[in-house]
Each structure stands twice: as C-alpha cells, then as structure tokens.
Amino acid sequence: MASIASRSAASPSVSASAQPASTVPTSIGSIDDSDPLTIQFTTVQELFAAINCAPGDFLTATVTTNHHLTISPSSFAEIVREGEQRRRNFCFITIPTDLHEQLHHQLYDSFRDQLVRSGRENTWTTLGTATCQGQGHPGGDCGEGDSTGGPIPDRDMKRVWPALVVEAGVSQSLAGLRQTIRWWFSASDHQVQLVLLAKFEPTRCAIILERWEEEPSATRPGAMTTRNAAALQPVLQQTIAITQDASAEPISYQVASSALVLRFKLLFLRDPGPGEGDFVLSVQDLENYARDVLRYM
Template sequence: MEFANSPQPSLSTPATSISSSDEQVPVVKFTTIKELFQVIDKTRSDVLIASDISPKDVDEIHSARDKAGRGFRLSYISPLTEKMLITIPSRPHEAAHENIHKFIMFRIYGMGLDDRWSTEGATRYKSSEIQGSGSEPDKAGKPIPERPEDGWPTLVIEAGYSQSMASLRATMEWWFRASNHEVKIVLLIKVNQIQQSLVIERWEEVHPTARLGATTTRSVSPLRPDCRQEITITKDTSSNPATYQVNSTDLVLPFRLLFLREPGPQEGDIVVTTAELQRCAAKVWYRRGQA
C-alpha cells in the first residue's frame, strides 16, 4: 500500500510502501542520526519521510531519540521500501488528537472505568505479521486486564496536518493488519489548513458478505477496514467570534470494541457530542492564533 492521493485506501493489498505524494511532505535520504536530527529540527512540516532506512537504523534512531528525550514519533510500516514516516508534533497536530482523546477519557472516567483502561500514548508497537515493521500512534488505549501489558491497543488515534488523509488511511490499514486484527477502532483526524476544517473518520473491521445466486447463503471473506462514521467540522469565519459547523451527529465509539465485552450497568458506548466536537475544532484553530 502506498501513501497516495486517492479517495479511498487500497484494501486488497498489504502495506508495501510509503511515497512522498503527500501534500508537502519533505523527503530526506538517511545518512547519519545526527544529520537526521538536524533535518527534523529545521523542517517546518509536521511530517517528513526518511529514505534508505534499514530495520537496524530504525532501532538505533529509536534509541538515540529516547536517550536525547526527543518528542517525534516514528512509523516504519514497510521495511521493503526502506522508508520511514516521522511525525514531528506541531500545535495544530497535537490539538487535533489531544482534545478528542480528552473527551473520550471523560466518558470512560465518568463510567468509573479509569482503573480498567490504560492510555498508551506513543508506545512503540512492532508487528509479527509484517516482519521488521513498527509504528507509534498519536494516542492509543486498551482495557485492563483484558489486554496484557505488552498487548495491542483496541483504540488508535492518528492525526494529520501536512500528512494527507490518504496517508492516514494507509497507516490505519497497517494497524489492523500488523496487529493481526487486535486493534478494533482507528480514529483518523485530518486538519485541513486550506479549508479550515477537521475531518474525523472512525474505522472498524468488518466481514464482507456476498450473496450467492438467488439464495440467502452468504460466503464470508477476511476482515477488511470499513469507515463507519465520517464527520467534517468546518470553521465559519463570517461570524465574530468564529463558529464551527458539524455535518454529522455525535462521534460514537462502541463499548464492546473498546473493552472487549458487553457493557454492564451504568456503562455504554463512548459518545463525543457535536458540541464537544465544535470545541475540539475551536482549540485547533485557537492554537494557530486564528480564533
């Protein structure tokens, strides 16, 4: 799969490459860790692509980054192409996922489940399904004790600013496949700086079914990602202060997928209301000095 400017991801092929076809993503050929860090410090983008990267290089970059206390995140989803996506936190990028995650946690805590949920942050996950690949999410979480300490999250949140939505969708597919379907929900949040909007997509995996002939017999094929909800929040600058229009209903995360069980008394799906989504969008633009 490539990071391509297509409206939908390719869901029939495994992750194979990262391309430089994002909106304005710089590409740098890897030589040394010192030079890579210098490029990261100078770039104005919130993402860049490093080429000519080996799995050994990735491990050494992780080690050097952690030792130096650097905050960028690394996604090496396809060793075959020797390319790595580096996310450098920016204010709008971080605001996009931090505020959505905050409201999700409000709901979880409100149900008294704070001791049954582990927020993973930018933990590094290495795949046994795609040898040599690994990634660090913007945000992630999982139920405890249903998932072990070293287990995959059930929820992953990925945000993009310079990174295109198609690129985010490619990363989404990697999470499902690399985790051997242990990841249950991937939230994608795209900040569109030109249209001044946020696009949120909630992805889950489904069993596609096909009707055979005129009968009701169905054949079940392997799981595939499916966009279960798409929400666009647009900034309206005709008013002062600016307002934010939401084109959909509340964002809903199924409880059973997050916690791997049916909800009990006083428990239910996690809902982020349209009013809260508006507040999330306002925080993104405020932090850019535009609200």
C-alpha cells in the same frame, strides 16, 4: 516537522530546516566530528544538490514546519521519487507541531473524560505513543499511534496492542493517513478494534474526523461465522467535518454530520453490562473540540 534519513553515497549526519522559498538557497553548513552538517531546505532539487556536495554514506535531514510553512505531501513524494531515481532509500520520522498534537490529544481526552465521569477510568489504560511491533515481523514493521489505549485487565499488558488508535495529520494528506489504517488492523492481528483519523484542512479551516472499524469482507452468505482475520476489511463507518466560521462574532463552528459514536464492545472487548453503553461525543462536544484545537492554528 519530519526527519528524513537516507542511505546513499551522500553525506554524514545532516540537519535541514525548512525556510520559505525566498530565503537563501539550500546550502551546507560546517562539518567536523562534533558539528554535523546543516542544510537549509528550499526545494527538492536544491536539497539533492547539497547532498551531492558532501562525502559519506548516510544522511539525516530534518524538515521543520510551523503555522506559516507547511511541507506538503507532494514534496515528500517528490523526495522519494527523486531518491529512487538516484538509488537512495529514505525513512521518514514525523516530529509533530502543536496543532498536530492537539488534534489527537483533545479528541482522545474527550473520550477519556467520559470514562472518568462514568467511573470506569480504572478499567482503561492509556498507552500514548508506545511503539507496537507488527505480528510476525520481529526485525521491523513497527508503528506508533498518536494517542492510543485499551481495556484492562483483558489483555497481557507486557505485549499489549491498543483497542483504540487516534491518528492525526496536518501536512499529511487524508489519503496518506488512510494508508495507516490497514497496517494497524493487520499488524496487530486484528487486536486493534477502532481507528480514528483527525485531519486538519487549512484551505477550509476545517477538521475532518473519520471512524474506521473492521467488518467481514463481501463473501458468500454464511461464510463468515467467526471473526476470521483473513475475511476482515477496514470500513469507514463515519465521517464528520467541523468547519470554523471566522466571520461570526464570536467565532463559530459547524459540525457536518452527527455525534461521534465509539462502540463499547470494540473498546472493552465485551458486550456492555447494566448501566454501560457506547461513548458519544455530541455535536456540542465536537464544537468544543474544534475550538480547543484551532486556537493553535
């Protein structure tokens, strides 16, 4: 579910809920000081036609999604293009579904369960969806991860950026999710060390996991002797596809690739000591993760 805010010569507060195309056309509900406008969304063109019928200079439209109705990335792109042509500016705020929430919560919790089993839970803090302010952008440029966390006491917790960020997507495209990668690394001044993407693909009933880290960009040999921020680039280190086989009895899950490996040094900002090492989500762990997530499908 997403909230779309538009500054234009349009309407005051408008709430829109997505309905299948076979329902009634886009329409505007009653308006008074206590009852904001309501728009039922069917198509982009109908949405803008309804907007143009209302007075005012600010519009907020809420588009809901559920397991039977998905607002596709192309629809969002079409709204933006149409808004640009009509000289309207849009801001999108995602309101997640149960499936979206489970995609990142179950993955993050699998990592934290290992922290607990290893007795290191007191050296890590979960930051959740805390808003992070981009470095050097006091007036804006904020971001929220779906699940985030970092080591303690290695950072000033009053101005903390997570070391680990998990981003999930259901209606969003994988390409759209990847656009957030560079922001997390650069806006944090490279304090974010590791970003995991979890994307649900309904056509294959699959979950795609991607692990992103930063590496020195391709420069002349010997040019990179320190972690120079200007020379770092996000690099896709691992891709894992987990597919559900609903024809099997019981339902089974196939993991294409290997275990998911989270490097200790990136998570805790130091080399592992005696008895410490990378965190590994095994193939069995990933199968269990997919089973827990896809029950919300």
